Every structure is written in C-alpha cells, then in structure tokens.
Amino acid sequence: MRYVNFFFFLFLLVIYLSFSSQIKFSTNFLEVFFSKQSVELFNRAKKLGFADEILVAKKGFEQKELDELYNLAEELKKIPQITKVEIKNTPSSELKNYMKRNYLLFSDFDTKVLSENEIEKRLTKIYDSIYNAFSFTPINSYDPLELFSMSEVKIQRYTKLKDFGYVLRAKTSIDTADATQARELYDELNKVIKKHSDVIAIASFFYLVENSAYIKNDAQIIMFISSVMLLGLYFFMLKNNKLFFNTILAIGSSVLAAILVSWLLFDSISILALVFGISITTISIDYMFHYYFHQNFSLKKPIFQKRVFLGFLTTFGVFVIFSFIDIELFAQLAIFSAISLSVAYLLFSLVFVYLDIAPPKKEQEVGENAELKPLYLVIVSFLMLGYVYINLEFDTELKNLDYQNDKLSKLTKKFNEGLDKNSYQTVLINGESKENLLQNYEILLLQYPLMVGIGKFVLSDKKCQKRLEELQRYDFKKIQNTLNKYEKKVGFREGTFKNAYKGIDKQSCNFKVLEDMKFKIIKDVGKYYTVAFLDKNEVIQGSPHVEVINLAKSLREDTKHMKKTLSSYMMVSLVFILLILFVVSGKKMLHPLVYLLLPISTALFAITIFGKINIMHIFALVILFAISIDYGIYMYKTKTINETKKAISYALLSTFSGFGVLVFSDTVALYSIGFVICVGICSIFFLIYANTLFSKINYK
Amino acid sequence: MRFILVILLHVSLFANSYDFDEIKFVSAVGSDFKQSGNIKILDDETIITYKEPRFKQIIKKDDNISIEGASGDIYHLKGKALYYTVLFIDIMTKLDSIDAIKTNRDFKVEKEKNILYLTFLGDLADVIEKAEVKIKEHKVLSFKLFMPNEDTLEVIKK
DSSP states (O other), X not given: OTTHHHHHHHHHHHHHHHHTTTOOEEOBHHHHHSOHHHHHHHHHHHHTTOSOOXXXXXXXXXXXXXXXXXXXXXXXXXXXXXEEEEOBOSOOHHHHHHHHHTHHHHSEEOOOOOOHHHHHHHHHHHHHHHHHOSSOOOOOSSSTTOOEEOOOOXXXXXXXETTTEEEEEEEEOSOTTBHHHHHHHHHHHHHHHHTSTTEEEEXXXXXXXXXXXXXXXXXXXXXXXXXXXXXXXXIIIIOOHHHHHHHHHHHHHHHHHHHHHHHHHOSSEEHHHHHHHHXXXXXXXHHHHHHHHTTGGGSOSOOOOHHHHHHHHHHHHHHHHHTTOSOHHHHHHHHHHHHHHHHHHHIIIIIGGGSOOOOOOOOOOOBOOOOOOHHHHHHHHHHHHHHHHHHOOBOOOGGGGSOOOHHHHHHHHHHHHHTTGGGEEEEEXXXXXXXXHHHHHHHHHHHOTTOEEGGGTOOOHHHHHHHHHHHHHSOHHHHHHHHHHHHHHHTOOTTTTTTTTTTGGGOOOOOOXXXXXXXXXXXXXXXXXXXXXXXXXXXXXXXTTEEEOOHHHHHHHHHHHHHHHHHHHHHHHHHHHHHHHHHHHXXXXXXXXXXXXXXXXXXXXXXXXXXXXXXXXXXXXXXXXXXXXXXXXXXXXXXXXXXXXXXXXXXXXHHHHHTGGGGGOSSHHHHHHHHHHHHHHHHHHHHHTHHHHTTTSOOO | OOOSOOOXXXXXXXXXXXXXXXXXXXXXXXXXXXXXXXXXXXSSEEEEEEEESXXXXXXXXXXXXXXXXXXXXXXXXXXXXXXXXXXXXXXXXXXXXHHHHHTOSSEEEEEETTEEEEEEOGXXXXXXXXXXXXXXXXXXXXXXXXXXXSOEEEEEEX
C-alpha cells in the first residue's frame, strides 16, 4: 500500500500515453477569447481572403529595389505555407478579356437618342482633338460617341508604402490563429527576410507569435521563482521529502485524470485551460496540509473531516456551476478543475494514510479561535465595495492584457498609414442565394456609390436583364449607319468606325468570379457571403444583410459579454456558497463568510485604486472565491486553532507559489491574476492572524 | 475600353536631357504630325518642352501632368489623356537608356544589328504592341512605338 499513490499515477500515465496521439490540445487563442459569432465572422473574412495577408516592403523606389523585391517574392513562393505572392497590381489578361467582353453591361449607358447633326458634331470634335493634341491619346473607335462610360479608379502598377518603398502581398493557407502553425510560418518568413536589408514585414499573426514567445519567456521565469519557493517550502520549512514527492504524484494523477475526462468531453483541450487548470489543481494542497498538520495521515484509515469535505464540496460546487458557462475557455477550465480537485481530494483522504508519512512535530493546543467581530469586517468590506461600486471601471480592450509589443505596433501603424488602410472599412454582405447576395450588394451600392466589391465584376441577373433590355431598345443600327455616312466627310479614313457598336445584340448575362478580381463569393452554413470596402466615415444602417468586420470592436463586445456572464455565474456561485455556509454555521454565517467577503472586497478595492478591472482580474476573483471559502469553513469553530492556522498558512504559501508569483510578470494578463491572488492571500493571512494582532482587545 | 487602370511604369530617374523630333502617325486620319522639343529628366519630375510648331511645356510630377501653352495658361490632364501621357513620358524616359531597356520587366528584347526589337508584355501589350529602338555604341538614337490601332509614335534624338 505504500506505493499505491505511485502506482495510481503510473496507471493514469500509461492510459494517457496510450491515448496521447488522440488527445488534441488547441492553441487556437482566437476561439478562446472570441464568441462563436465573432469567430464565424472572422473565419468568413478569412475564407474571403481578407484576414491573413502578409505585407513585405523593401526600402527605396529605384529599379534595383524593385528587382530585389521580385527576388524576395521568388524566395517566398518556395515556402510551402505561402499560397500566393503578388507584386504587380495590374489585372491578368483573363480578367481584362472578361471585362472587355462585359464592358457594355458594367458601364454606365447614356440612352439619349442622338440626331445625325449631333453625331457629326461629336466626330468633328474628335477630329479636331487629334490635330490639336500634344500628347498621344488614341481614339476609341469602338465607342466614338462615348455612349458608355465607367468611373475611373486609379490603380498603381506597384503598391508603394509611403516614404518607404515597394510592397508585395503574400497569402497563406495556414490557420494563423493556431500558435504552432503561425510560429512555423513566422520562422520561415524571417529566414527569407533576414537575407535582405531594409525589408520590413507585417501580418496580424506576428503578434500571436512574438507575444506568445515573450509570454513564454516571462512564464519560464515565473515558473522558476515558483519552483524555488515550493522547494523551499517543502524541503526547508516542512523538511518532509516523502510528503513532497507524494503530493507531486497526487497532483500529477489529478491532472492526468482531468485531461482524460476532458478529452472525452471536448474535441480539443485549450492549452490555456490546461495551464490554468494545473495551477488550480495545486489549490487541493490545502486539503493535504489540513490532514497533515492534524496528523490524520497516521490514522491508517480513510479520513473524513467534515470541514475539509465541506471546503472541497464548496469549491467543487463553484466549478460545477461554472462548467455550464457559454464561454468555452471557462467551461473547460471549470470541468478540468472540478475533476482534478475531486481526484486530489480522494487521494489525500483515502490513499495518503497508507504512505507512512511522518507526522509533523505535535504542538496542538486545544482552544477556540479568537477572532475579530465579523460584523466589523463585514462593514469594512461593504464600505470598500461601496467605493468599488462608484469608482470601478471595466477595461474592454483585451489587447491591453497582452504584452505591449511596441515594435509591431509601430510597424502596423506604418503600414496602415502608408497604405492608407485607415481610410476604409470592410463590410460582410450576405444573401440566401448568389442572386440574392448580388441584389443585396446592388441595394447597398445605391446607398454608398463609392463602395468597391464583387459587384464591379458580377451583376445580379435582375440588373443584367434590365441592361440587356436597354441595349435592345436602343437603335445602334442607325448610329452605325450615321457614323459610316459622316466619317469620311469629317476627315477620317473610310472604315475607321466600322467596328463601332458591333455585337451588342450578342451580349448575354454570363458572369463568373475570377481569382484576380480580389473579391470572392463563398457559401457558409447555407448562406452566401462577400466583402466590400467602404469609406470609413460611412455609417452602415442596420441591415440583416450587412455587418462591419471590425475585429477590435467584436473583441470589445465579446469582452463585455464575458464580463456580464462571469458576473452572473459569480452571483449564482455566491448563492451556492451562502447555502453551504448556512448549513455549516447557521445564524453565525458571518464568521466563515468574512473569509470570502474581505479578500474579494479588498482585491476589488485595490484594483479600483490602481486602475481598471479586466477580464483576468475577474478570472482570478473566481479562483479566490473558490479557495477563500475553504479557509472560512476550516477556521469556523476550530478546536485545533494552531494546526488549522498552520495548514492554511502553508496552503496559502503554496497558492502564492503557484498563482501569487504571477504578480512578478510583465504580461498584464498574468500580473492581473497574481495581483488579485496576492491581495486575497494577504487578506486571509490578516484574518487568520487577527486574534494575535489584536490580542489586547477583548473581542468576545 | 476605358479601363479603370492607370498604369505607371517604374522608371529609374536620373538627370538627363536631350532634344528630339517627334513623328506621330494617326491611322484614323492617315496623317503624320511632327513636333520638335526637348526632354529633361530630373530626380522628381520630367519636363517636355515643344518648341515647334507651337510652344508647349508638359510637366510630369509624381503621377500628375500639367501643360503650359504659349499664353502661359496652365491646365492639368485627367482621365484617358492623363493615362496615356504619363505612360508615354515614362516610356520615353525608359527607352533613353539601354541599361534600363535590358533590365526591365515590361518587354522582351531581341537585338538585330543596331536595332532592338521590343515586345511589350502584360498590361502594356494592350496599349503598345511593339517598339523598335535604333542604337549606336551603347547609345539610343531613336525609338518607334507601334500601337494596336496602327498608330505609331517615333522619337528621334538630335
């Protein structure tokens, strides 16, 4: 039985390794933070080719710099993940032929009937312009009377980044929200770019790669500090190696069990849920400490301590409540934590008694806890909460949580301003069918005539048929005869306009979407979608067929929604905790409740004093919720005050080593968690040692 | 087709200047039009000054063209006229240098004795079919552009 803990760990490890190839860990950070709706919006934009563009610019506007950019493009084409590299903006011959073929359908048509006199006047004007011209401008012998016209859009042959140089555009097939795939592509791109001088590049996934690398480095330092602290705690303070190794094995078993159950429940386990789940599992150490300092491991029979059980039940209950949340990350995390805490609780209660763990030195003093009157603490807590209610602001900018990557921010600004990207907004248009989508586009075009999109190249059948009818009604035969009659008279060579307005009767509505058009139509979940560009100052009127693709705005909305949902679940959890506390302590509920109320209110107060609350603060408050109530239950009417205090102190030090050390992080997300946990830990320390601090006061 | 595109050739700008005769043949009227002038290629602009038959100065700066007549009135080109004028000034600049001709990406070059035969590629082929450049000892003497509608434009350096 002495090795049962080890064999149980080994058993779970074998199962894990047997299925490890099937267990998927997701590094898709997008799905973690965005709502399903936002992820769908983003994925559609991506399918339409407007999300994963990589821009590379070479400094200088001379031929040699352009040549180098061409060489760079060839090198980029060799990267397997790169699907397309473009330098020139000019259309392909296929697109030009397509446009020529359908020019009469796309252009504006002046349906005014022209008299013979008017036609002669127009021909004379063309003739005069030839004689007076200083520069060469060929005449349009196909439409000399300019019945058809199209608004001109200036397209530079090469994209130029203002005050820098030429730009190439590359596209990729990878899922750029996947950290691993993004890292691989980032490395390949850098290998190529580093060979060239004065080359800059930007893509949205660069942030994911660079920031996660920085955060990883930051996390490694934190983990080092954490490990040193835990080792110090176990080896130098407790001086019990056996307890340390068995606790590590028990935590390991709990994590493996949680991974295996999560694998059965989810398609893939978020790497963030895994990391935070492991950290939360370390909270279970407080059960172990409670048993250890109460010398329960010497009993050689399964342990049942009502306080520990109720503490576990409360924490478990809170995580079960959170498992129903509609935020994937928190649902996974809650289930993971509930399972790992259960396994850890069972191992500490049922298995550790058989491990021959040496008990600590006995210094038990029987007596009740002397504590500050809870009412005073409740009043202080509510005063702080009152201040919080008035002054607390919520930070909706999720990017503020990330590592502030100044280098990439400056590059993004340079590209956005240099390519005038800030001057337009992208909208997603939908329709039940292709025809319906194009009609919706054309309705929108009437409202926003400067809109650019697929409608420049493809017309709805309804609009096309209308144009065909207009063309059929117009007497082109008469125009041709008049041109033939007057061309020589005006001074042109005979036959100059013989091809004018020919083949108009053969026009038909036969459109297709070419890749070169840059705009696509996609089908997704039974609907058709396309994107279009609009001036950024245009306000899009509410329409079920149009939505603005603004990822920053979507993220802000999602963060707000996340805050609202988390707050609701915290309220439900609070009711559950109050219920448990009522069962435990009846009318004296305030005694254990202050262990929840004071840490939470102090943490919120401190957040308000130092800035705004963010989503990671809220996440940490949930953890604080789950752990602090355990201590309230342990401390309530304990007869073994010193052992209980000692157990809680060690548990708090463990929690500080696991979570609190995040306060040393430079990454705002991690710092925020560490900050809340540290303030919470300090409050709980204050509560458990309050009787010593205020020993001269008669509390009772 | 009045197609949407303003094509701008990439040119390596270098300070240069030469006098030239220009012969433009317009197929629609079956006539030649002759002019004489000077082209000055500077770092940030190109100036063509026609002296005969009438004074006219065409200045290309960035992607804009301004024209000044004998009266001193200045007007700016737009639309189709702007498109073609920018294009031909850029070509005139480019065809003045044999090195620029050989290293370009806009046309194929074949040499036969003292003539370079240029076949325009991509989008330029819609506007100019081909060109002939007469050279002598690494210097361009003249070039002639052939358009799809049988128009031609010949520039003879003096």
